[in-house]
Amino acid sequence: xxxxxxxxxxxxxxxxxxxxxxxxxxxxxxxxxxxxxxxxxxxxxxxxxxxxxxxxxxxxxxxxxxxxxxxxxxxxxxxxxxxxxxxxxxxxxxxxxxxxxxxxxxxxxxxxxxxxxxxxxxxxxxxxxxxxxxxxxxxxxxxxxxxxxxxxxxxxxxxxxxxxxxxxxxxxxxxxxxxxxxxxxxxxxxxxxxxxxxxxxxxxxxxxxxxxxxxxxxxxxxxxxxxxxxxxxxxxxxxxxxxxxxxxxxxxxxxxxxxxxxxxxxxxxxxxxxxxxxxxxxxxxxxxxxxxxxxxxxxxxxxxxxxxxxxxxxxxxxxxxxxxxxxxxxxxxxxxxxxxxxxxxxxxxxxxxxxxxxxxxxxxxxxxxxxxxxxxxxxxxxxxxxxxxxxxxxxxxxxxxxxxxxxxxxxxxxxxxxxxxxxxxxxxxxxxxxxxxxxxxxxxxxxxxx
Numbered sequence: 001x002x003x004x005x006x007x008x009x010x011x012x013x014x015x016x017x018x019x020x021x022x023x024x025x026x027x028x029x030x031x032x033x034x035x036x037x038x039x040x041x042x043x044x045x046x047x048x049x050x051x052x053x054x055x056x057x058x059x060x061x062x063x064x065x066x067x068x069x070x071x072x073x074x075x076x077x078x079x080x081x082x083x084x085x086x087x088x089x090x091x092x093x094x095x096x097x098x099x100x101x102x103x104x105x106x107x108x109x110x111x112x113x114x115x116x117x118x119x120x121x122x123x124x125x126x127x128x129x130x131x132x133x134x135x136x137x138x139x140x141x142x143x144x145x146x147x148x149x150x151x152x153x154x155x156x157x158x159x160x161x162x163x164x165x166x167x168x169x170x171x172x173x174x175x176x177x178x179x180x181x182x183x184x185x186x187x188x189x190x191x192x193x194x195x196x197x198x199x200x201x202x203x204x205x206x207x208x209x210x211x212x213x214x215x216x217x218x219x220x221x222x223x224x225x226x227x228x229x230x231x232x233x234x235x236x237x238x239x240x241x242x243x244x245x246x247x248x249x250x251x252x253x254x255x256x257x258x259x260x261x262x263x264x265x266x267x268x269x270x271x272x273x274x275x276x277x278x279x280x281x282x283x284x285x286x287x288x289x290x291x292x293x294x295x296x297x298x299x300x301x302x303x304x305x306x307x308x309x310x311x312x313x314x315x316x317x318x319x320x321x322x323x324x325x326x327x328x329x330x331x332x333x334x335x336x337x338x339x340x341x342x343x344x345x346x347x348x349x350x351x352x353x354x355x356x357x358x359x360x361x362x363x364x365x366x367x368x369x370x371x372x373x374x375x376x377x378x379x380x381x382x383x384x385x386x387x388x389x390x391x392x393x394x395x396x397x398x399x400x401x402x403x404x405x406x407x408x409x410x411x412x413x414x415x416x417x418x419x420x421x422x423x424x425x426x427x428x429x430x431x432x433x434x435x436x437x438x439x440x441x442x443x444x445x446x447x448x449x450x
Contacts, residue, residue: 004040006070006078016080017067021119022060024101034058036066042125042274046079060101061091107437114441114449125278126438129271130426136266137239140259141216146241149208151201151217156193164224166197197222200419203404205242206381209415210407216241226445230434231324231372233423234443242417249363249380252416253340256367256376257297264293267429275430284431291336298334301343305330320345327373339368351391354380371428378418385409
C-alpha cells in the first residue's frame with residue numbers, strides 16, 4: 001500500500017504492507033521506532049518493531065518491506081505495528097554512502113550526488129511538485145482545445161538566431177568518413193546539413209498551427225550559453241504555444257496570464273502543504289501568491305520601464321537592453337505584480353516578430369515575474385510575405401528558411417505564440433534559490449553528470 005493512500009484514508013486498525021526506505025531509526029530498550037518513506041508523499045510513516053536478532057539490520061537508508069497493523073499512537077500519529085520486516089537492500093553508511101540522518105546538506109553538496117539526491121526529503125518534494133505541475137500545464141492546454149505536438153529535439157534551425165546552440169554529429173569518425181560527401185563538412189555529413197539541439201519548438205508549431213489550429217509543445221530545449229548563474233541551465237523544459245488566427249497582442253496576454261494563474265491555483269490548491277514543508281526544510285521565506293493568482297497583470301511599455309529604471313539610478317543598456325537585475329527591480333517596483341513588457345525596438349527581437357505598422361515597434365512581449373525576471377517571451381509572427389522575405393535576405397537566411405517563407409505563401413494565417421521556461425516557473429513556485437535544484441539531472445557549463 002502506498003503511504004500517501006494510508007494518509008488519505010480515515011480508517012485504521014487493519015493489516016497492511018508497505019515498501020520503502022528507512023529515513024530515521026530510534027532505538028529504545030525493547031523497541032525500535034523507525035520512519036519509512038516510499039516516495040509517494042513528503043510524509044513518513046512510523047514503524048514500531050520489537051528488538052530481536054534482526055534489529056541490527058534496520059539501518060538508515062535501507063530498503064524494506066513492512067507488514068503489520070496500522071494503528072494510531074496515543075499522540076494521534078499513525079504508525080504500523082510490524083509483525084514482519086524484510087530488508088530488501090541494506091545501506092551501510094560507513095561504506096561511502098554520502099548522507100547521514102539528521103544532517104542538513106547545502107544544495108551544492110547534494111548536486112555532487114545526483115544519483116542519491118532524489119532520496120532527500122526536500123528534493124523528492126520538488127520532483128513530485130514538478131510532476132504534478134507538468135500535468136496541470138497539459139490539462140490547461142487540453143481544456144483550451146489545443147493540440148499537443150511532439151516537436152523534434154534534433155533540428156536544422158536556430159530559432160532564436162543568437163547562435164547559442166549545440167551542434168550534433170556522430171561520435172564515430174568512421175561513420176562520418178563513410179557518409180561524408182563532396183563539399184560536405186564533418187558537421188554536415190550525417191544529415192547532409194548541420195543539425196542542432198533545439199532551442200525552441202516554435203518554428204515546428206508554426207507549421208502545425210496552419211493545419212491543426214491552436215497547438216502547443218512541452219519538452220526539452222538547449223542553450224549553449226556560458227553561464228553558471230543560478231538562473232541558467234544548458235538543458236531545460238519549455239511550454240510553448242502557437243495560436244492560429246491571432247491578430248491582437250492583448251489576446252496573447254490573456255492566454256499567458258490564464259495559463260500561469262490556472263497552473264498556480266491548481267498546485268496551491270492540491271499541494272500547498274508539501275510546498276510549505278519544502279520551504280520549511282530549506283529555511284525559505286513564506287511567499288504570498290495572491291499577487292500572482294488574484295491580481296491582473298500590469299502592461300507596461302519599454303519606454304516607461306526605462307524611465308522608471310533611470311529615475312532609480314539603474315539606466316538600461318544601450319539599445320534599451322535590460323539585465324536580470326533590471327527585470328527584477330521593475331517587478332519589485334510594481335509591488336510584486338507581474339508585468340507584461342511591450343513595445344520593444346525591432347532590433348531587440350528576432351526576425352520573425354511582426355512589426356506594428358503604427359508604432360514601428362516589435363509586436364513582442366516579455367512577462368516579468370518575481371524571483372526570476374523574464375518568465376515568458378512571446379510575439380505576433382510576421383505574416384507579410386514580402387516583409388518576411390526581406391528580413392530573411394537581410395539575415396542571410398533565405399536559402400535555409402525558404403520553407404518558412406512558403407508558410408506565408410500558401411494558405412497563410414496570422415499566428416502568435418509564447419514560451420514559458422518550466423524550471424523558472426518552478427523556481428518561483430517553490431522559492432528554490434538555484435534553478436539547478438528544480439530539475440532532476442541539471443546540465444550547465446562544465447557539468448554533465450550521469
